[in-house]
Amino acid sequence: QFPFGRRLPCDIYWHGVSFHDNDIFSGQVNKFPGMTEMVRKITLSRAVRTMQDLFPLEYNFYPRSWILPEEFPLFVDEVRMMKDSDPSWKPTFIVKPDGGCQGDGIYLIKDPSDIRLTGSMQSRPAVVQEYICKPLLVDKLKFDIRLYVLLKSLEPLEIYIAKDGLSRFCTEPYQEPTLKNLHQVFMHLTNYSLNIHSGNFIHSDNVNTGSKRTFSSILCRLSSRGADVKKLWSDIISLVIKTIIALTPELKVYYQSDIPAGKPGPTCFQILGFDILLMKNLKPMLLEVNANPSMRIEHEQELSPGVFENVPSPVDEEVKVAVIRDTLRLVDPQKKKRKDVQQHVESCKNTVNVRYNYVLWYRCQTLEEASEAKEEAREAGAGDGGERGGSRSPEASLPSLCLKQVFPKYARQFSYLRLVDRVAALFIRFLGVKGTTKLGPTGFRTFIRNCKLSNSNFSMASVDILYIDITRRWNSMGTDHKESGMCLQAFVEAFFCLAQKKYKSLPLHEQVASLIDFCEYHLAALDEKRLVCGRG
Ligand code: ADP
Numbered sequence: 001q002f003p004f005g006r007r008l009p010c011d012i013y014w015h016g017v018s019f020h021d022n023d024i025f026s027g028q029v030n031k032f033p034g035m036t037e038m039v040r041k042i043t044l045s046r047a048v049r050t051m052q053d054l055f056p057l058e059y060n061f062y063p064r065s066w067i068l069p070e071e072f073p074l075f076v077d078e079v080r081m082m083k084d085s086d087p088s089w090k091p092t093f094i095v096k097p098d099g100g101c102q103g104d105g106i107y108l109i110k111d112p113s114d115i116r117l118t119g120s121m122q123s124r125p126a127v128v129q130e131y132i133c134k135p136l137l138v139d140k141l142k143f144d145i146r147l148y149v150l151l152k153s154l155e156p157l158e159i160y161i162a163k164d165g166l167s168r169f170c171t172e173p174y175q176e177p178t179l180k181n182l183h184q185v186f187m188h189l190t191n192y193s194l195n196i197h198s199g200n201f202i203h204s205d206n207v208n209t210g211s212k213r214t215f216s217s218i219l220c221r222l223s224s225r226g227a228d229v230k231k232l233w234s235d236i237i238s239l240v241i242k243t244i245i246a247l248t249p250e251l252k253v254y255y256q257s258d259i260p261a262g263k264p265g266p267t268c269f270q271i272l273g274f275d276i277l278l279m280k281n282l283k284p285m286l287l288e289v290n291a292n293p294s295m296r297i298e299h300e301q302e303l304s305p306g307v308f309e310n311v312p313s314p315v316d317e318e319v320k321v322a323v324i325r326d327t328l329r330l331v332d333p334q335k336k337k338r339k340d341v342q343q344h345v346e347s348c349k350n351t352v353n354v355r356y357n358y359v360l361w362y363r364c365q366t367l368e369e370a371s372e373a374k375e376e377a378r379e380a381g382a383g384d385g386g387e388r389g390g391s392r393s394p395e396a397s398l399p400s401l402c403l404k405q406v407f408p409k410y411a412r413q414f415s416y417l418r419l420v421d422r423v424a425a426l427f428i429r430f431l432g433v434k435g436t437t438k439l440g441p442t443g444f445r446t447f448i449r450n451c452k453l454s455n456s457n458f459s460m461a462s463v464d465i466l467y468i469d470i471t472r473r474w475n476s477m478g479t480d481h482k483e484s485g486m487c488l489q490a491f492v493e494a495f496f497c498l499a500q501k502k503y504k505s506l507p508l509h510e511q512v513a514s515l516i517d518f519c520e521y522h523l524a525a526l527d528e529k530r531l532v533c534g535r536g
Contacts, residue, residue, distance in 0.1 A: 034254025065129035092131035102193035160403035165215040171198035249424035322402035438485030451519040
């Protein structure tokens with residue numbers, strides 16, 4: 001710990017809350033710039049909605065949401081329309097203040113007119129979303145799942161999911177929402193921080209019972225009831241990958257701003273907490289993502305009235321220790337160095353100095369490869385705790401990895417969803433000044449000109465109007481007034497507009513994909529031309 005600042009560079013920096021130190025020039029930091037902003041309720045809802053516009057079916061794991069106060073009229077209109085078309089629809093909505101956590105300020109409503117728009121709500125933006133009325137119950141109780149996900153790298157994208165998580169239970173038997181029970185938080189909200197204050201909260205002393213259990217214990221129960229647990233896991237993996245795909249475009253904008261390419265800087269990784277609710281039909285729904293999930297492995301217990309003590313929590317310990325341990329194993333700088341040495345040795349094996357290299361290669365082989373092979377064998381379920389080649393592996397005493405790689409492992413299945421990433425790459429290319437996150441009018445004009453998007457039907461004057469209209473609207477609702485110009489979401493909206501104009505009859509995702517291809521083609525041609533001119 002460096003409470004008074006730090007002089008020597010470190011291999012790994014562990015920041016408490018968010019990325020905050022711009023004086024790091026090497027090593028790895030455990031937080032991404034901008035992640036805290038990205039997972040706030042409003043920003044996450046916006047990012048997911050962009051993806052829902054493009055791929056509605058693929059992104060139906062996030063409840064329909066509206067952003068308050070600006071979308072209040074839209075919320076009222078849409079609910080009225082849906083009720084008119086289906087009079088039997090009796091929805092419930094959940095209102096969540098932006099930036100809130102631990103259930104703070106959350107309440108349920110039956111009708112848009114019940115929203116508390118007066119007083120503090122007016123100054124406090126919020127998300128209102130459809131309430132999932134039929135959650136899966138265990139022991140008649142509603143519960144949610146906290147899963148730990150390691151975003152190991154943004155470029156290339158690398159995602160790991162912890163094989164076990166936590167299930168956090170309500171403390172009152174669940175009933176579908178009625179006007180009478182709407183306010184009963186112990187029935188409807190699964191937050192640990194709320195339910196711990198209920199007289200019914202049961203501290204677990206093993207991982208299968210109580211108000212906080214391991215997710216694997218729930219899976220065992222479901223499996224014994226005949227549920228298709230394999231499918232459930234694969235749905236959860238899809239949900240995690242798709243959510244991260246929705247977040248990466250803006251994260252890349254933050255990243256290049258805080259850690260500009262070409263300058264010395266650290267790389268980043270981050271442990272995220274995904275909160276997931278299972279519906280009765282076992283469909284997983286995303287509730288929210290936590291950028292700074294609690295890693296506490298003890299809980300407070302009231303020994304006698306007013307006397308509290310921290311006692312170990314076996315469930316938290318079982319899940320969280322493994323997540324931190326394996327995150328450190330995966331980002332281990334020594335491991336990377338060993339890999340580099342090995343790659344170097346492999347390449348040297350073919351050169352003249354065969355004997356010397358053989359000695360080096362042999363050392364690598366016995367010491368390091370053994371450990372990696374063992375790790376892989378364990379991953380494949382073949383771990384036997386023994387040794388290979390007679391050498392002692394540095395990881396021999398460690399349990400098998402609890403973090404399972406899901407990306408790039410399943411990249412092929414999901415790559416078609418990464419359209420907004422490509423739009424963000426265009427945006428970043430035209431940002432110009434290093435360290436900024438917003439595009440100026442000149443940058444936007446250059447984008448249009450270089451991608452050959454202006455023509456007799458779409459003059460440069462129309463380009464300026466499009467820029468001003470969209471930028472003004474986004475800046476009027478955003479909270480970030482530090483910089484002027486067009487933010488990524490505004491650029492994405494402008495890009496969708498241009499795509500719709502150019503490729504009228506196609507579905508939106510095809511329009512956008514076609515326009516990206518068109519832009520990338522012209523930019524590649526331009527780069528080629530510049531290269532040739534440069535050589536000339
Ligand atoms: P917070 O950050 O304050 O914990 P969440 O979005 O996690 O906010 O919501 C708190 C709790 O409310 C969740 O743990 C879950 O039990 C419940 N909840 C949230 N959204 C929904 C929803 N759309 N449908 C049903 N329950 C929900």
